Amino acid sequence: MIDNTTEKKENSNSKEKVLLVINCLQGGGAERVVLTLGQGFYDLGYEVHILRFKPRVDYELNPKLNYHFIDFKRYKLIPKLERRDKVFAFVVDRYISKNIGQPDMILSNLDRADSILSNSKLPNIFYVIHNTVSLLYKFDNTNAADTLKSKMINIYSKHPCICVSKGAEKDFVESFGNITPTIAIHNPVDRDYIQKLGDVFTPEYQDYIVHVGSFKEAKRHDVLLKAYARTDQSMPLLLLGKGKLKDEIEQLVVELNLEEKVVFLGFQENPFPYIKHAKFKVLTSDWEGFALVIAEALVLGTPVISTDCPSGPSELLPDNNLMPMSDVDAISEKLSLAMKNPEQFFSEFDGSLLPITIAKKYIAFASDSKIKEYS
Incomplete structure (x- = not known):
């Protein structure tokens, strides 16, 4: 035995x-x-x-x-x-x-x-x-x-x-x-797990832009909001995350008269349904290590535009999807293009991840x- x-x-x-x-x-x-x-x-x-x-x-x-x-x-x-x-x-x-x-x-x-x-x-x-x-x-x-x-x-x-x-x-x-x-x-990047979590619920919002990231200096929410304010704001902007700069960013939203267009959703243990159902995802960081949120968005088939910070985004996205860092005018222009036709910024997920x-x-x-x- x-x-x-x-x-x-x-x-x-x-x-x-x-x-x-x-x-x-x-x-x-x-x-x-x-x-x-x-x-x-x-x-x-x-x-x-x-x-x-x-x-x-x-x-x-x-x-x-x-x-x-x-x-x-x-x-x-x-x-x-x-x-x-x-x-x-x-x-x-x-x-x-x-x-x-x-x-x-x-x-x-x-x-x-x-x-x-x-x-x-x-x-x-x-x-x-x-x-x-x-x-x-x-x-x-x-x-x-x-x-x-x-x-x-x-x-x-x-x-x-x-x-x-x-x-x-x-x-x-x-x-x-x-x-x-x-x-x-x-x-x-755990593709199967992310796809499973992406189907857990359907957000109450429709036809929106999503940004996922902590409210800290590197993420440059200030640049994102200033660029977004220069667009026609035809899609609302959902911000997922928490952090020490949140109060400052909330005040900027008021100063830019964006209270009716920008939604603060806090930290979400499962952000993937919000990413999956977004028309596109935006990243405006001055620096990243890898930019994990980009790869996760690609898993869910969501188009992404991102600043071309020194590491991360350019290794995951084609040149067409990249924007110069801290350039409010260029980021605003790319946001406007994405709001008119998000699919032009679609990119495949790399299975080697x-x-x-x-x-x-x-x-x-x-x-x-x-x-x-x-x-």
Whole structure:
């Protein structure tokens, strides 16, 4: 007689493990990428673990993955950030070794996790660079920027880096030099899941434009509204998201007399029905890492126009769909063209972005990095 419980345990122990580390699972693009990439590894037969340092969760969690939480808040009492991160890294290492074992790959996401794991003693760590760092951190010639760059070089030189777009990789190398092995691997997009969520309900709005993104500086809602105000506003503009600049943007809507045309819908755990039923989606960012919302719109067959910021959009859209950054006149003109004929901005989804395919690229890079490390 076969002991199925023992066999299952042995099979689990024999599985390769991947650990994805991120500060929290709030409603952001990087957080959604972590969950989607985790699914890709699971589909390849990996045992997938996700570790966070804040309790907040805005997304539905896939029960096939394993979730861990270590509260960073209690360690904030330790003076000096560098010492705090070293102490917490020791706690993290001990927790991983005891509760997960040795992962074959540890993927660190966003600066909080990156800083902590730069102090880790565990092997197989890789940083995932989700942003155009020079723009996000406002690198310039000031002493403060030089100090910040020096600290970041100290962090990112310790492990290989996986950048979410070619533009992000180019910017990373130009900002820091060839301090570590890098590669550009696009973010994964779960086509089937997005299409399923897109059918959950039908929005009450019709014939509208949609923008999905946090109210923060990079997204340039101010430019979008000023450009939209110069059109005939024949379609309403739906804004999905939350963020610290929301009050400021709401005031701008009043100043531009757009109260009857602009709709604030807040953060939506499932934004996909709004994207699917939009006539087109617009993005007016000054910087993106990958611009995940563009790929998601393409999955749903929704036309997209976007600013041609340094990384992301130009790798997903044809030139016809792109607009110069911060150019209110050019963006207004493109909005008007899209309102008259949205279908001219339709573009196909690239199947190479599916989670399994992207996870395989991570595995190949990790394997290549290990070969070079030990050769």
